[in-house]
Amino acid sequence: MSIDHLQQLDKIVSLSKSRGFIFQSSEIYGGLGAVYDYGPLGAELKRNIRDAWWREMTQKHENIVGVDAAIFMHPKVWEASGHVEGFNDPMIDDKQSKKRYRADMLIEQHIEKLRKDGKEKEAEQVKELLDTSGTRVGLCEDLHKIIMDYEIKAPESGAFDWTDVRQFNLMFKTQFGAVASAEDADAVYLRPETAQGIFVNYKNVMDTARQQIPFGIAQVGKAFRNEVVARQFVFRMREFEQMEMQYFVKPGADEEQYNEWLNKRMEWHKGIGIREKYLRAEPHPPDKLAHYARAAADIQYLFPIGWQEVEGIHNRTDFDLSQHQEYSGKKLEYFDQSTRDRYVPYVVETSVGLDRTILMVLCDAYREEEVEGETRTVLKMHPELAPITAGIFPLVKKPELQELSRKIEKDLREDYRVLYDEAGSIGKRYRRLDEAGTPFCITVDFDGLEDNTVTIRYRDDMKQERISADKVGEVIRSASKSWKPESK
RNA sequence: GCGGGCGUAGCUCAAUUGGUAGAGCGUCACCCUUCCAAGGUGAAUGUUGUCGGUUCGAGUCCGAUCGCCCGCUCCA
Numbered sequence: 146m147s148i149d150h151l152q153q154l155d156k157i158v159s160l161s162k163s164r165g166f167i168f169q170s171s172e173i174y175g176g177l178g179a180v181y182d183y184g185p186l187g188a189e190l191k192r193n194i195r196d197a198w199w200r201e202m203t204q205k206h207e208n209i210v211g212v213d214a215a216i217f218m219h220p221k222v223w224e225a226s227g228h229v230e231g232f233n234d235p236m237i238d239d240k241q242s243k244k245r246y247r248a249d250m251l252i253e254q255h256i257e258k259l260r261k262d263g264k265e266k267e268a269e270q271v272k273e274l275l276d277t278s279g280t281r282v283g284l285c286e287d288l289h290k291i292i293m294d295y296e297i298k299a300p301e302s303g304a305f306d307w308t309d310v311r312q313f314n315l316m317f318k319t320q321f322g323a324v325a326s327a328e329d330a331d332a333v334y335l336r337p338e339t340a341q342g343i344f345v346n347y348k349n350v351m352d353t354a355r356q357q358i359p360f361g362i363a364q365v366g367k368a369f370r371n372e373v374v375a376r377q378f379v380f381r382m383r384e385f386e387q388m389e390m391q392y393f394v395k396p397g398a399d400e401e402q403y404n405e406w407l408n409k410r411m412e413w414h415k416g417i418g419i420r421e422k423y424l425r426a427e428p429h430p431p432d433k434l435a436h437y438a439r440a441a442a443d444i445q446y447l448f449p450i451g452w453q454e455v456e457g458i459h460n461r462t463d464f465d466l467s468q469h470q471e472y473s474g475k476k477l478e479y480f481d482q483s484t485r486d487r488y489v490p491y492v493v494e495t496s497v498g499l500d501r502t503i504l505m506v507l508c509d510a511y512r513e514e515e516v517e518g519e520t521r522t523v524l525k526m527h528p529e530l531a532p533i534t535a536g537i538f539p540l541v542k543k544p545e546l547q548e549l550s551r552k553i554e555k556d557l558r559e560d561y562r563v564l565y566d567e568a569g570s571i572g573k574r575y576r577r578l579d580e581a582g583t584p585f586c587i588t589v590d591f592d593g594l595e596d597n598t599v600t601i602r603y604r605d606d607m608k609q610e611r612i613s614a615d616k617v618g619e620v621i622r623s624a625s626k627s628w629k630p631e632s633k
Numbered sequence: 634g635c636g637g638g639c640g641u642a643g644c645u646c647a648a649u650u651g652g653u654a655g656a657g658c659g660u661c662a663c664c665c666u667u668c669c670a671a672g673g674u675g676a677a678u679g680u681u682g683u684c685g686g687u688u689c690g691a692g693u694c695c696g697a698u699c700g701c702c703c704g705c706u707c708c709a
Contacts, residue, residue, distance in 0.1 A: 163644050175682055176700045228709070238635060519670065540667055572669030590667060600668075607669065
């Protein structure tokens with residue numbers, strides 16, 4: 146059976162481990178949940194994708210500049226951004242049905258029910274208690290007491306058999322300063338998103354980079370989320386890498402820019418070789434928008450686990466800058482010299498998960514093909530993303546062939562990541578590099594010694610061409626540039 | 634975090650009622666080899682996820698723990 150589009154993630158998990166793309170973190174100690182390490186091939190693939198994004202988003206735009214903000218930030222940043230509040234969900238479980246609910250949502254629903262039943266007075270009472278929860282014993286305890294006192298039952302099972310209310314803080318907290326103290330005063334968070342590193346530097350960049358609105362700030366970096374359920378390989382990890390660009394625009398220009406960036410970003414995904422039919426843009430319904438967003442859309446890929454978000458495009462309005470202006474007391478307004486307008490810019494965000502992009506590239510590239518009764522496993526990824534660009538082989542282990550092979554290897558090494566291999570049969574060496582996604586193999590044979598030629602073998606269709614040994618680099622360059630996923 | 638399933642070599646998997654842990658592939662070395670996982674010879678690799686219990690004896694039974702998968706939930 147040949148495979149053109151993956152149905153199971155297992156294949157990628159196995160291949161990732163056996164070829165050295167991705168390993169589980171701390172594996173020799175039994176692994177650490179939802180944390181993964183990149184191996185030799187994975188590290189190269191990751192770098193290539195990161196570089197492609199950075200080139201696209203900064204180098205190709207005169208009005209987008211980069212920053213590299215620290216992971217640690219002032220604790221107030223997360224108060225201003227809404228994360229301290231929004232990242233704490235009080236949850237409660239129904240022991241009968243094993244369903245989990247948000248405690249505050251349960252109470253809200255109960256209030257609505259009371260109103261519907263005409264018990265306006267009691268509804269007001271509960272609403273008052275809900276609004277003041279957290280002021281008596283603690284948030285969890287107060288919410289639990291309301292549920293108990295008003296005998297709020299589980300919506301689905303109708304049971305009244307609750308666990309305690311527990312809070313899930315999705316931000317990682319750590320101690321700042323060498324002397325550990327139990328006090329929260331020293332607590333800092335590992336950033337749950339990189340975006341805030343851009344917003345807090347907005348003024349600095351404005352003051353130094355000689356940019357005028359509209360302009361963008363790009364950043365690639367780690368973010369950390371203590372996910373309740375972190376699963377599905379590198380799709381949802383506790384430590385992950387984001388590639389973000391925040392585009393600052395004049396209020397009113399936000400909708401147009403939002404649409405434009407959604408299109409541009411979709412084109413990028415196609416440009417790195419992802420097949421168009423497995424990509425789609427999925428707008429968020431207005432009632433599902435994040436607290437900061439006016440409009441949002443996912444760019445999704447059809448993973449073996451279904452359609453899933455790889456990138457999010459958000460119209461963040463002036464929410465973040467206004468919040469930071471309020472919390473920091475620093476003016477973050479923009480003054481337009483020509484129109485003499487003064488305003489807090491609106492922000493259009495493009496935020497793509499680097500690890501998710503890697504997974505997408507691996508999934509989209511994965512093929513199993515029938516070749517003369519044997520299965521060929523091959524990663525047909527864009528040549529410019531491939532961890533190893535070319536393999537160089539002497540057809541057999543003979544000194545003359547080895548000599549020319551080594552010379553070609555040395556030349557190519559200046560510009561490309563290459564691998565010299567003389568072990569095993571030639572077919573085996575081709576197939577090994579197929580699994581690594583290497584698009585080109587150069588083989589030196591005896592005929593070639595006569596006229597200084599070699600054969601280049603293409604990964605995607607296994608076709609071979611005889612070319613001049615002096616033109617190998619050139620052929621690789623043009624074949625990389627002209628590569629299209631349709632030709633896979 | 635809850636419910637269910639699973640955990641044996643780098644990968645995929647065997648191992649009778651509880652009775653000496655194996656195979657295929659891969660890896661490495663050498664030989665052979667003039668273009669698609671060829672062949673030959675040899676080699677390395679496991680506290681059976683971890684800890685504890687039951688037993689004369691545990692990969693197998695029991696408990697705990699860690700991790701993975703599916704569902705619930707969550708996804709700012």
